[in-house]
Amino acid sequence: MLKAPNGTTLAFDFGEARIGVAEGDAEVGTAHPITTVTGNSNEAKFETIGKLLQEWQPKQLVVGLPFHTDGTEHEMTRLSRKFGQRLQGRFKLPVYWVDERMSSLYAESLLAEAQVFGKKQKQVLDQVAAQAILQSFFESGATEFFNGRPEH
Secondary structure (H helix, E strand, O other): EEOOOOEEEEEEEEOOOOOEEEEEEEEOOOEEEEEEEOOOHHHHHHHHHHHHHHOOOEEEEEEEEEOOOOOOOHHHHHHHHHHHHHHHHOOOOEEEEOOOOOHHHHHHHHHHOOOOOOHHHHHHHHHHHHHHHHHHHHHEOOOOEEOOOOOO
8 A cells, every 4th residue: 555645635536427526635634525526528527627626736636446345346447547547647647546445335424424415415425425535545545556657
């Protein structure tokens, strides 16, 4: 496992329709949900992400990698990797990968504790999942690091 570096970090919970985003800093060790990116095209989503990067000035990015419960990869794992590689290629920032298998369950339980249900929960679930991914990055480090070359 790689230790989480200091500096502002943005984390992404990638989905084809919605991308949850959270921010934080390993020095402080806390993550906060900030927004959910949507758009009619990948270009529109990356434009929004570019604005977030301008606003937050992160030193690195974290992308959650979904796996089956047994640890095997599936189509969303591949799409999440592709998304992270596009982030790195477009914005020239280091991208770290974090196993996100439990992030959605964690996000749902946090929102239930806060009494956020139904439509309200759906609106923030992805960004709270991104918060869980980033918190995991701060506490456990990253499983992999992508800097423009294949991880394996």
